[in-house]
Amino acid sequence: MPIFQLLATLVVLLQVPKRSEAQIEGRQNHGLIGYGISMYDPMCASACTSVFPQTINCMGTGDSVDDESPSNQILATCEPYLESIAWCIHEHCGDGVEQEKLESWWLSNIPGQVPGQKAPKLTYKEALSLVSKKPTETIKNGATLTQAVSVPESSYANEYEQEKVYEKVETNHSKYGLIIFITGAIAPIFISSIRFLPIPSRLMVGINSYLIDPPLFGKRHAVPLFNTGLVPTRDQAIFIGYLLIINIVLSAVGYQTAKPGTLYPTPSYQITSYISNRLGVLSFANLPLLIFFSGRNTLLVWMTDWSRSTLLLIHRWIALISTIEASLHSVLYLVLVIWETDYDAKSQLAFWYWGIIAVVAMSLIFPFSVVKIRQIQYEAFLILHIFLAILAIVGSWYHIKYRYVDERGYETWLYMAMAIWGFDRGIRALRISRFGMKRAFVTEIDSRYLRVDIPHVKCQGHAYFHIPSLTWRSWESHPFSIIPQVIEDPPTTINSTTVIESGNRVENFRPASWEKKSNIISSSRMDHWINSKVETSALTLYIKRRQGIIALLASKANLMNGIPVVIEPYNERFFSFGGLPERTTEYPxxxxxxxxxxxxxxxxxxxxxxxxxxxxxxxxxxxxxxxxxxxxxxxxxxxxxxxxxxxxxxxxxxxxxxxxxxxxxxxxxxxxxxxxxxxxxxxxxxxxxxxxxxxxxxxxxxxxxxxxxx
The missing domain is CATH 3.40.50.80 (Nucleotide-binding domain of ferredoxin-NADP reductase (FNR) module)
Structure with missing residues (x-):
């Protein structure tokens, strides 16, 4: 399936679920809780609706009403209910909240939060005018309302405190998620800026030798440990350690408890729920961060000296952290559901199984991403990686949409992840458009190596090559270092001192003649594409034979007209990607x-x-x-x-x-x-x-x- 079809599938899958299919109703909000989204505003009014029993009867309706059901809207026609809520708001909000704000809240929240819902039968002012004094009768669960009632002050205080604590903890979820994302994204820029400080070279050598260059343990870094993963260098390990520590710490702090109420029956249930939600939010916060580290076109590439290999190594560690947090979120939520003896009902809901799909997809990425699979079956790894990543995003999207619609803002993290991914892909498209389609001429050097010459291209550093004529996987690309060339008259002098050792034999080594070079670059296969009498830019790359698409490339050697290729260039003068340091007077x-x-x-x-x-x-x-x-x-x-x-x-x-x-x-x-x-x-x-x-x-x-x- 081409990448465009995969993207189209993603767009279709991310359509907002129908309201009738969602597990709760809610209006669309924008931002994060505490940062653009307020859960209970004004809280003095919100606590009045929350403190009412979950099941009440209203004279004239004949219905038993569950406040989590859409039929809850019939309470908007129940005058005793409206009068009771109005008095509660008047008693607890007093003159501290503007009348206009209370009327707006009343219209939007009595009795539910369904977009386009019918307005209550009475406005807040009208309902309050029907109650001359504080009702003497208090509300009871299962009672039939025939007149306005009051709520016990202790019950209201407990509910108000629970909502206050709940919103504060939810705000901490958002705050800590932002801390992880922002510090994780900008810390590499600050760390990389240390190279501009006037640190004495001797001191820098010591720092490099002890804290930066060596592997965390042993002698291996580039060679995989047990053919599974790479041992990070010590500087990489320091940053990875920071990510691990900050995720652990921010998963464990910033909690409060309130007395039992309608939200949480016991303190232990309350804390377990908070931790589960925190882990879910932090897992989401790590999603845009891990995509940020995987991109070819991000601030980390443009503003740091970190290599592509380093960025991808950290990308994998962030993905591991996010997956562990998502898994723990699922386990703790399962504990809560079993605690409620509500497993059979909850497990049938859409948000439940979409959450499972997301966690399973995230978890499956790891066994299919071990080094051995990436090296031997890169093409299979790539398509599985893309598919599972899309499935994880789709599963997370539906998990939130079916559970909260757009009310809590959790989907903002997914918007951020998709925006970062889209930006990177957009820049890639611009890079590809620079040269368009070119012709590549493949020459078989020996049984190990291929040479590829591409005329009419001027760039340096490295480039990613797409070879659409060899595979239907149009999104697939491979990085190669390139040798820029200018085909013109031969140089007149060569000043290099060159020695070649063959086994124990040492002999003088002279570079091949320019005539030999001209025969390679301007062979009859390329006469249609370049004129050897005119200066022409070209690039050359050498490729070691491997399985997969490289094996297919070898089958196209010596074709008269070459093969079409698409080039995605990166100039290491401006982009780090492992760019090598300048020669200085300190290091001549x-x-x-x-x-x-x-x-x-x-x-x-x-x-x-x-x-x-x-x-x-x-x-x-x-x-x-x-x-x-x-x-x-x-x-x-x-x-x-x-x-x-x-x-x-x-x-x-x-x-x-x-x-x-x-x-x-x-x-x-x-x-x-x-x-x-x-x-x-x-x-x-x-x-x-x-x-x-x-x-x-x-x-x-x-x-x-x-x-x-x-």
């Missing part, structure tokens, strides 16, 4: 470890720093590859784009990272060195471990990792 030296096609992730970075005139220092590249053909294919880009860089290329053998770093860093006295790594997860973890160790030993180093792990 750069050592880069690259594995396989990871060279494409650092090539633009190396090109920039190799041509910089303002900072002088050494730049060394250590590139390990299993494929000689890959090295030969990329050699022309290395030769034509990199100057003043020492390169070592190892075919079929990994470098001893520790030995290389000892040799390179041992001669540095005081000068800072940036260690860049872009390659397999095991290589990244090894470099991370040794850089942190060197930093703890007092060597002035900093780590920059380039990855697209998800």
């Amino acid at each position: 030296n750069t050592i880069c470890f690259v594995g396989g096609v990871g060279i494409t992730g650092v090539l633009p970075f190396l090109t920039k720093i190799s041509t910089a005139d303002d900072v002088h220092g050494k730049v060394k590249l250590y590139w390990a590859s299993r494929s000689q053909a890959l090295v030969d294919s990329i050699a022309d880009q290395l030769g034509s784009q990199l100057t003043n860089i020492e390169m070592s290329v190892s075919i079929g053998q990994r470098y001893d990272i520790k030995a290389v770093l000892e040799a390179e860093l041992g001669s540095e006295i005081g000068e800072g060195t940036t260690i860049v790594v872009c390659g397999p997860a095991s290589m990244s973890d090894e470099v991370r471990y040794h850089v942190a160790a060197f930093g703890r030993s007092g060597i002035n180093v900093r780590l920059a990792e380039k990855s697209f792990s998800w």
Whole structure:
């Protein structure tokens, strides 16, 4: 099913339920409780209607009336009832509330809150005028009203206190949800801003080596633990710890109890209900936050230096927190229903089973999102992820609509989540529209790697590629680092010093000739699309063969007319996504470890720093590859784009990272060195471990990792 059909399905499913199907009636409110929505205003009047027994008879109607039933509206024609409520309001509101406000409340709330309901038979002023003094008879459950009655003062006081406490606790639900969302969204921006402070490099090295770069425990970060999930780095763990702590704390504070009344029969029931509601609201508050962290176009991308991998890791932790809170909300509510001996009736209601659908959908996302499934069956993971996420939102939407209609404002959290998602998708559409449909020419390098050339495209950094001709899953895209090129006359000089190691053999290595490059870029397959005599922008990407859509891409190699592709570009000059740090006078030296096609992730970075005139220092590249053909294919880009860089290329053998770093860093006295790594997860973890160790030993180093792990 194309993404547009999925969206259309979501829109249809989110239609407001019919009033006759809802479990309670209510008018549409906007905002959150305590922030735009007042539950009882004025409370002195609201308590008067709440304190009346749930079952009363009114002379002239002949009906027994349950105040949770739509038939409750017949009380609007019962004069003794209206007179009783009017006197109660007069007695407890007095002159503290304006007459106009009381009349407005009377019209809207006597006897129910159904939109478009019939007006009461008497206005508040008319009903009050029929009662000359305080009624002497008090209301009793099941009694038949023949005249105005009063309510016991103790009962009214209990009801007023319960409503006051209930609204205060509900306001705390909203306040704490906002705290979680706002602090979770802006804290990364403030944390990331620390890099602009004039912190001495030596102090920063210590902070990086002890508190930021190492994994929380062990030596693994990029390599999954038990092929299930990633161990966060220590700085990631600190932020995740903050999210866990603030959710736990705000789930446990801000409660009050009132004496038993019509709302809650016992204090323990009251507290259990409050905690259940709090967990439900906090779960909802985390929904827009987790979508905020998953987007490609958010403030976190534009205003922080956090990598895409970091944002997605935190996204998964927030999703876990939200799911646990939703599950606990369901369990506690089940306890309350069993407590009421009302399970059979409640479990048949629409809000009940839609809530179950939402929680089950949220819970199923996790077993289908373990690293092994994402890596081996990414396409299956993606479609399941989208489907279950939509089902969770739809289930949550109906859970609220059937339970509260629009009265409580809980759906505001869902509006926020959908707005953030829609904004990200809108920006993606704008990015895609920049280039439109292009032709991609696939070349098979060897059994491991593919090369893809796309003419008439000018961008740098990385891009997401949609290949509609290979799959019906039009929403599916894959990120790749790109090599920007300009096809023109060949360069006249190459100043790089390049060495290649093949096993134990070391030989001089010369980049491939420009003629060879021209044959690749301007082959007969592309003659229809570019003119080699005119300067033309193009981009090249190298892809390691995998299952799924990449395997389908390999089947299109060497086609004369190429295949249509859609490009979603991201320029790392403006967007972090793992962008690498600038070369500075404090860190003039750069050592880069690259594995396989990871060279494409650092090539633009190396090109920039190799041509910089303002900072002088050494730049060394250590590139390990299993494929000689890959090295030969990329050699022309290395030769034509990199100057003043020492390169070592190892075919079929990994470098001893520790030995290389000892040799390179041992001669540095005081000068800072940036260690860049872009390659397999095991290589990244090894470099991370040794850089942190060197930093703890007092060597002035900093780590920059380039990855697209998800």
